[in-house]
Amino acid sequence: MRQGLRPLGIGRVMAFALAALWALPGQAYDVRTKTTGPPVYIKAVEVKLDDDKHPWHGRYGAGLVTAPNFPGSDNYDEDLDLDLKLVWKNKVFFENGTLGVIAFNRRLFRAGFLLRADQGRQVDDLPEALKGLGKVSARVDSGIFAGFSLYKTYITAELLTDISDVTNGQTFDLEIGYTMELSRQTRMVPYFRTKWGSRHHNSAFFDVDAVQAAASGLRQFHAKSGIYENAIGVVVENDLGKDWHFNASVNLARLSDGAKDSPITQSTHGDPNQITLRAKLVKTF
Amino acid sequence: MRVMFSQTLLRSMAVVLGLALALSARYAKTDDAGLASAPGASLSVLTYNINALPSPVARNKTPRLNRIAQILKQRRAAGTQPDIVVLQEAFGERCDVIIEESGYKYIVRGPGRKEGRSKEATSWKVEGGKSYAKTPKAQKFMGSGLIILSDFEITNPKFYTFDGQSCAGLDCLANKAIIMGEISVPGMAMPLQLVTSHFNSNRSAKAPGAIRLRAHQKQTDTLAKFLSRLSTTTAPLIIAGDFNTRLPERYQYFREEINALDAAESCLETGLNCVLEANTAEAEILYHTADKQFYRSGTTALIRPIYIERNFKESLQGRQLSDHTGYEVHYALGANGSFGAINTINAEDE
Numbered sequence: 001m002r003q004g005l006r007p008l009g010i011g012r013v014m015a016f017a018l019a020a021l022w023a024l025p026g027q028a029y030d031v032r033t034k035t036t037g038p039p040v041y042i043k044a045v046e047v048k049l050d051d052d053k054h055p056w057h058g059r060y061g062a063g064l065v066t067a068p069n070f071p072g073s074d075n076y077d078e079d080l081d082l083d084l085k086l087v088w089k090n091k092v093f094f095e096n097g098t099l100g101v102i103a104f105n106r107r108l109f110r111a112g113f114l115l116r117a118d119q120g121r122q123v124d125d126l127p128e129a130l131k132g133l134g135k136v137s138a139r140v141d142s143g144i145f146a147g148f149s150l151y152k153t154y155i156t157a158e159l160l161t162d163i164s165d166v167t168n169g170q171t172f173d174l175e176i177g178y179t180m181e182l183s184r185q186t187r188m189v190p191y192f193r194t195k196w197g198s199r200h201h202n203s204a205f206f207d208v209d210a211v212q213a214a215a216s217g218l219r220q221f222h223a224k225s226g227i228y229e230n231a232i233g234v235v236v237e238n239d240l241g242k243d244w245h246f247n248a249s250v251n252l253a254r255l256s257d258g259a260k261d262s263p264i265t266q267s268t269h270g271d272p273n274q275i276t277l278r279a280k281l282v283k284t285f
Numbered sequence: 286m287r288v289m290f291s292q293t294l295l296r297s298m299a300v301v302l303g304l305a306l307a308l309s310a311r312y313a314k315t316d317d318a319g320l321a322s323a324p325g326a327s328l329s330v331l332t333y334n335i336n337a338l339p340s341p342v343a344r345n346k347t348p349r350l351n352r353i354a355q356i357l358k359q360r361r362a363a364g365t366q367p368d369i370v371v372l373q374e375a376f377g378e379r380c381d382v383i384i385e386e387s388g389y390k391y392i393v394r395g396p397g398r399k400e401g402r403s404k405e406a407t408s409w410k411v412e413g414g415k416s417y418a419k420t421p422k423a424q425k426f427m428g429s430g431l432i433i434l435s436d437f438e439i440t441n442p443k444f445y446t447f448d449g450q451s452c453a454g455l456d457c458l459a460n461k462a463i464i465m466g467e468i469s470v471p472g473m474a475m476p477l478q479l480v481t482s483h484f485n486s487n488r489s490a491k492a493p494g495a496i497r498l499r500a501h502q503k504q505t506d507t508l509a510k511f512l513s514r515l516s517t518t519t520a521p522l523i524i525a526g527d528f529n530t531r532l533p534e535r536y537q538y539f540r541e542e543i544n545a546l547d548a549a550e551s552c553l554e555t556g557l558n559c560v561l562e563a564n565t566a567e568a569e570i571l572y573h574t575a576d577k578q579f580y581r582s583g584t585t586a587l588i589r590p591i592y593i594e595r596n597f598k599e600s601l602q603g604r605q606l607s608d609h610t611g612y613e614v615h616y617a618l619g620a621n622g623s624f625g626a627i628n629t630i631n632a633e634d635e
Contacts, residue, residue, distance in 0.1 A: 032361065034388060040392065042466075047511075095416050100416060105420070147419070235413040
């Protein structure tokens with residue numbers, strides 16, 4: 001009887017122990033049964049699915065523009081509107097006569113430096129009666145800019161000064177806009193813009209001095225510094241494909257203060273309401 | 286003779302008792318829920334969008350987050366906690382209570398606000414206007430809101446943040462991403478692959494429907510690319526998260542692009558040994574839900590759902606714990622061929 005009750009054998013005991021150990025996952029696999037002990041944080045590593053983008057991107061295109069022949073004009077001409085934008089690493093950009101460096105780029109704010117060419121006022125663009133006003137030479141402005149954007153709203157400001165000794169004036173430009181997504185392909189940006197000019201800047205375009213008065217028959221006038229233009233506008237962009245876009249814009253500006261009161265603007269060839277229409281086809285790359 | 290019989294009986298009983306103990310403890314959680322035991326390992330995965338949006342979008346959230354943490358803690362005390370929890374919309378430090386209280390050992394946080402390279406501007410970028418008017422990259426005000434909590438070791442976690450074109454409306458303000466980790470499930474020869482994400486919402490994104498759909502499809506494309514590049518064909522894969530696939534066109538596109546089975550569909554198929562929790566309606570796990578789980582067997586190991594439930598349905602002070610409920614799936618894992626001719630999809634299948 002006693003002989004019959006001998007131990008089960010080491011193999012079976014071990015099998016039982018192993019099975020029991022497997023039965024307790026908390027102990028066997030280090031799974032916690034209590035909420036104690038600090039967790040182990042494992043840092044995830046970013047993976048790359050796409051090739052790095054080329055440091056250059058931009059757009060080019062062409063279209064038509066209808067704009068006043070000169071500041072304060074009520075005569076409009078249609079012109080070819082060539083469009084070129086080049087951006088390097090989102091730091092340096094050239095866009096239609098403006099060279100910029102984005103020196104400060106944060107989530108909400110951007111700021112940097114600008115160099116901009118302006119064609120001034122050409123005698124050929126003046127009506128016969130006002131050719132005596134003469135030209136305002138092309139100039140180069142330099143200055144600083146700041147941009148703020150939050151979701152679909154943006155505000156931009158530019159402070160520029162003439163560095164080409166043409167007007168020796170300064171301008172300040174403030175714009176606020178909001179992007180509306182109309183459809184999968186179409187976006188619209190209504191905006192408001194205001195422009196301030198120093199006395200030198202405003203004088204260059206809206207003064208009528210004694211010589212000019214004698215040559216044009218307009219009364220003498222001296223414009224002061226101040227806000228010379230307020231504008232509302234809208235930009236509409238429609239995607240024609242992955243890289244092709246149709247871009248149209250309307251800018252409705254109204255001259256104010258000295259710009260509005262200038263004899264140039266008040267003449268039969270002038271108008272304080274200034275409209276600019278653009279339509280162009282652009283390709284991004 | 287009697288002695289011999291008793292000895293043999295005793296030995297047999299010991300072995301049977303040992304195995305019975307082993308199996309009963311191994312599937313203790315699932316047996317309670319009426320699960321059929323399956324060969325090999327098991328794994329339970331909970332995906333839960335806890336709706337912890339920043340204040341003032343979601344106010345007085347802390348008590349509800351505390352309650353979520355408490356429920357997970359209670360489940361751990363009862364031994365019924367899910368092995369893995371993936372959270373969405375876990376924004377801010379107040380969500381840490383879930384990590385601290387639930388007792389999970391291994392944690393992977395999704396990318397924060399600044400992590401990941403923002404590659405492209407948002408869908409509302411306009412070529413006209415000043416070059417510097419808007420940031421060239423998408424603005425992010427929140428992180429991904431993703432957290433993985435696991436009882437089993439997570440190795441080699443990776444993430445990829447969606448680019449600016451893969452979002453619509455207000456969703457673009459969060460740095461939404463895909464995370465993948467390898468989970469060392471006991472009993473499995475190689476780690477299981479777990480992927481989670483939170484896709485673009487629908488109406489709450491406050492963007493036109495076509496743009497929302499495009500963003501969702503781009504996210505799906507990105508996930509498909511992510512999986513094709515990073516997932517292996519040998520190990521099983523689970524994709525759990527808030528994929529916002531309630532709209533049929535979203536779900537359809539997702540299913541066509543992502544090579545994985547819908548756990549709910551598989552569970553409800555006739556003949557499959559899978560149980561739906563008593564208080565969970567079929568619609569809650571099938572298509573009338575943003576939260577989903579998908580799975581794919583590997584060439585060396587199979588996986589199938591054996592139990593599904595929607596949980597975290599309780600209210601606190603008259604308010605739901607979240608605008609989502611939990612979506613928990615228990616999976617059986619086994620060596621290739623161990624499930625017989627059940628519906629499985631391998632990574633190599635199309």
